[in-house]
Amino acid sequence: MTTLTTLWRHITEFGWLAIVLGIATIVAGELVGWGGARLVAAALVSAGGLALGISYGIREPGRRRVRGWLARYGRALVWLLAALITLPAALALGAAAIGSVVLVSHGSIDAMPLAGLAVAAGMLTAMTAVAFVALRATRAALSKDGARQVGVDTWERRS
Amino acid sequence: MIPTREITWNVDLIGRVALYALLALPAGFLAFGLARRARMWRLGQPDDRFDRLPSRLWGALVQGILHARIVRRRNLYGGVMHALVFWGFVILFIGTVIVMVEHDVAVPLFGLSFYRGNFYLGFKLAMNLAGLMLIAGVLMAFARRLMLQPATFESSADDLVVLAFLLVLSVQGFILQALRLAVERDPWAPWSFVSYPMSLALQSLPERWLRGLHLVNWWSHTLTTTVFLAYVAYSKMIHPFTGLASVVFRRLRPPGRLDPIENLEEANRLGIAGLEDFTWAQLLQVDACMHCGRCLEYCPTFRTGKPLRPRDLILEVAGYVADRGGIFSGELGQGMNAARFRWGAGAERELIGGVVSTEEIWDCTTCGACMEQCPVYIEHVPLIVGMRRNLVLERSEFPGELTAVFTNLERLGSPYQFRPAQRADWTRKLEHPVPEMAEVVASGEDVDYLLWVGCLGSFDGRNQRTTIALARILQAAGIRFAILGREETCTGDPARRVGNEYLAQLLAQQAVETLNACQVRKIVTTCPHCFNAIRNEFPQLGGHYEVVHHSQLISTLLAEGRIRLQSGSAVAQGKVTYHDPCYLGRYNRVFDEPRAALSALPGIQLAEMPRNRSRSFCCGGGGGRMFMEETRGQRINQARVREALETGAEVLAAACPFCMTMFEDGIRGAGAEGSLQVLDIAELVAGALVTPRDDSRAAAGAGLEPPA
Incomplete structure (x- = not known):
């Protein structure tokens, strides 16, 4: 009981310690080629993350700072993440088109790569459309005027 | 060559390290979000949901x-x-x-x-x-x-x-x-x-x-x-x-049972007016709403264009508890959800009036269609009744029409301005007398059933016809029954549904005491609201009875051959459509027996409305709405009458005095007096009943002795 109470009292410190230890374990394990380190590292890092999340989560809320930060950098963050998340995929899907052109130029294309090109084109279209719609909605939601447009207008339209 | 692949193929050392190091982020953020929520739920009142x-x-x-x-x-x-x-x-x-x-x-x-x-x-x-x-x-x-x-x-x-x-x-x-x-x-x-x-x-x-x-x-x-x-x-x-x-923590108690306010006289706060008044399960439920809108599908107020939309009400409350409870939600801005920020954001808003409008609170018919449909078992009705309780008991703010209802309930034990002595007046229209329970007890005799007539069945001329029809059926079947007469009072259902819990408990307590004094065991009633209260809410006050709805009893009597029907009904022929009363069907799962009784009627063809059984559409009279003016949107009863007309039926079969009254009005309002009439199941069955007189006539025709 005493151990648990002590652990609980120092949960934040233990959380940080577990994360640091976990990262150190995975670095060492990968360097020396000991696969068992991965499980230990995953457990430590996850447990550390959970401990920190819980310790901050149960505290008295004081989210004004985070809200302010989100208001200031939210839009830039969204655009950065959108680029990092979608552009590599779009590049790879586009590469399938280049690959198909190469095959055509060599005269060696048949049905299967063409099907692959179709699949890639479909995925690219779907991803681009979905990302565009989501970004547009997010931009509207993050702006005050947009909020009114997405939110209240929807309400009024249905009234 | 054995099929397999190299895991983390083409990934360098930094990538392999990052794969594990980054686990802290989702674990931490998820734990933070859930801990914040758990913290918020713990602010609620206790509610035993671990049984x-x-x-x-x-x-x-x-x-x-x-x-x-x-x-x-x-x-x-x-x-x-x-x-x-x-x-x-x-x-x-x-x-x-x-x-x-x-x-x-x-x-x-x-x-x-x-x-x-x-x-x-x-x-x-x-x-x-x-x-x-x-x-x-x-x-x-x-x-x-x-x-x-x-x-x-x-x-x-x-x-x-x-x-x-x-x-x-x-x-x-x-x-x-x-x-x-x-x-x-x-x-x-x-x-x-x-x-x-x-x-x-x-x-x-x-x-x-x-x-x-x-x-x-x-x-x-x-x-x-x-x-x-x-x-x-x-x-x-x-x-x-x-x-x-x-x-997991859904309500396992009967859905028709509203929890009473315990120790009403000593309670510091009555009803729901702030974060601290919700139970933890209610806080969890509003947080679980994913605004799918299924609660709206059969909602009478949404379908008739009223301000109350159960989904939006839950989201309004969700926005409020998120603000007050300090959980991150809707950080993508106010545009995240229209309803959630309908009245503006901010933890300083008041729940009633600031977040949820009083129009929404009073529009609800408590039909339960929202709860029936919700995939995550959100209980909208107890939440709305909780807010009504606060309005009535703490603020004395309620629609003006309810003043007379409360006064009548207090003084006369019924929502209507009739004296208790008039409760048994309808029995004078019967050929055979109906004993009162007090006489039965005094004479030391016993009865099979107590007929709980209900206020509408006792006083309202139209609904008296249903009561009389049922009495005739019971007499024809040779069932010994009695009534409470002037001893009968309202069950407290309308008072409870409009939030006057004090009055509701008073009336229910009085009714339970009367029933217990008469040693009543089995009750039959024509009113699903009384049926629900006696079945699900009287046990809270020590009243445990076997209660059946008259449609169930009639169906049993027909199945057992204790009553017989003649081929040519004096009341109705052709197409009949049946309306499932909310407090009988959805709340108490009585769907088949009324249909069985109707199907047994010779010459009658049962046509279902598109919204039937658990998906039935309310008549608009529940939750005390029967006593209030319907000033917003289209009239619910007329919407249902139009649906009945679309089936081509000439008779709208009802099994509830509230529905009966609402549909009588609805038919007039829709201008359908010539094409549709509303009749109770008891009236339809009584109209086709083979009476002892019919038997004598048939026996004389066949040269046989009439049955004893």
């Missing part, structure tokens, strides 16, 4: 995980879409765990590898299928939001972001697989039937390009996964946690 745990868990498995409450015949598109997304995601998640077990546990710790051979081939097939399911489900969801747009639907930026994440994650998975296959050219690659054709299209590119693209996409996929998992607790994606918790 019958096996039932709770089984229900969560069947209704939630196996989608029994989500995929419904009337909502197939939404259900199938959700099932595709859910199962696609779950299978892919399980696949990721399997790969982790192979890579991090089985091989390094035990030297065992199962990720090979036939298992590997089947795994690849399943993963490709799951990825396709997920993409198909997401595209269906987008089509629903952007093109189909059902009337009950409302979308938000957050919904679209979550869906975009799911689609991109799935596409990235296929891309990574295709790029690896393009380099490795596995002979078993066709098992990955989606990625394989793409890998063929990519094969002609230089290997260094392919490896470079793979690495960049691997990092992008790792980032996407990390951000998505970290975002879960602050988005609609929290619903697998909150929704499932809401299903």
Whole structure:
């Protein structure tokens, strides 16, 4: 009981310690080629993350700072993440088109790569459309005027 | 060559370290979000929801995980879409765990590898299928939001972001697989039937390009996964946690039972007016709402254009408790959800009047259609009644029409201005007398049933006809029954549903004392509201009786041959449609017996309205609405009458005095007096009853002795 109470009292410190230890374990394990380190590292890092999340989560809320930060950098963050998340995929899907052109130029294309090109084109279209719609909605939601447009207008339209 | 692949193929040292180090982010963000929520739920009042745990868990498995409450015949598109997304995601998640077990546990710790051979081939097939399911489900969801747009639907930026994440994650998975296959050219690659054709299209590119693209996409996929998992607790994606918790901690008590205010005289706060007045289960439920809009599908107020929309009311409350409880939600801005910020944001808003309007609170008919449909078992009605209780008991703010109702209930024991002595006046219209319970007890005799007549059945001329019809049926069947007469009072149902809990408890207590004094065991009633109160709420006050609705008793009497029907009914012939009263059907699951009684009527053809049984559409009279003016939107009773007319029926069969009154008005309002009449099941059966006189006539005709 005493151990648990002590652990609980120092949960934040233990959380940080577990994360640091976990990262150190995975670095060492990968360097020396000991696969068992991965499980230990995953457990430590996850447990550390959970401990920190819980310790901050149960505290008295004081989210004004985070809200302010989100208001200031939210839009830039969204655009950065959108680029990092979608552009590599779009590049790879586009590469399938280049690959198909190469095959055509060599005269060696048949049905299967063409099907692959179709699949890639479909995925690219779907991803681009979905990302565009989501970004547009997010931009509207993050702006005050947009909020009114997405939110209240929807309400009024249905009234 | 054994089919398998190298896990973390083409990933460098930094990538392999990052894969594990980054686990702290989603774990931390998820734990933070859930801890914040748990903290908020703990602010609620106690509510014992930990009983019958096996039932709770089984229900969560069947209704939630196996989608029994989500995929419904009337909502197939939404259900199938959700099932595709859910199962696609779950299978892919399980696949990721399997790969982790192979890579991090089985091989390094035990030297065992199962990720090979036939298992590997089947795994690849399943993963490709799951990825396709997920993409198909997401595209269906987008089509629903952007093109189909059902009337009950409302979308938000957050919904679209979550869906975009799911689609991109799935596409990235296929891309990574295709790029690896393009380099490795596995002979078993066709098992990955989606990625394989793409890998063929990519094969002609230089290997260094392919490896470079793979690495960049691997990092992008790792980032996407990390951000998505970290975002879960602050988005609609929290619903697998909150929704499932809401299903586990669902109400297992009868849905028609409203919990009383304990120690009413000593309670500091009455009803719901702030965060601290909700129970923890209510806080969990409003937090679990994913604004799917199913509660609106059969909602009478939404369908007739009134301010109350159960989904929006829950979201308004959810916004309020999120603000007050300090949980992050809707951080994508106020545009996230229209209803949530309908009256503006901010923790300083007052719940009643500031967040939820009094119009919404008073519009509800307590029909329970919202609760019946909600996939996560949100209990809208107790929440609304809780706010009504605060308005009535603490603020004395209620619609003016209720003043007379409360006064009559207090003084006369009925919502109407009739003296208790007039309660048994209807018996004078019967050929045979009906004894009163006091006489029966005094004479030491016994009866089979107490007929609980109800206020409308006693005083209202139209509903007296139903009572008389039932009495004739009981007499024809040779059932010994009695009434309470002037001893009968209101059960307290209307007072309780409009929030006057003090008066409701007073009336119910009085009724229970009377019934117990008369040693009543079995009760038959024509009123589903009385039926519900006696069956589900009287036990709270020590009143335990076997109560049946008259439609159930009639159905049994017909099935047992204790009453017989003649072929030519004096009352009705042809098409009849039956309206399921909310407090009989939805709340007490009596659906078949009224239909059985109607089907037994010779020459009558039963035609169902599109909204029937548990999906029935309210008459508009429940929840005290019977006593209030309906000034907003279309009239609910007229909407239901129009639905009945569309079946081509000439008779609208009712089984509730409230419905009877509402439909009589509705028929007049819809101008359908000539084409539709409303009759109670008892009237229809009594109209076709073979009476002893009919038997004598038939026997004389056949030259036989009449039966004794």
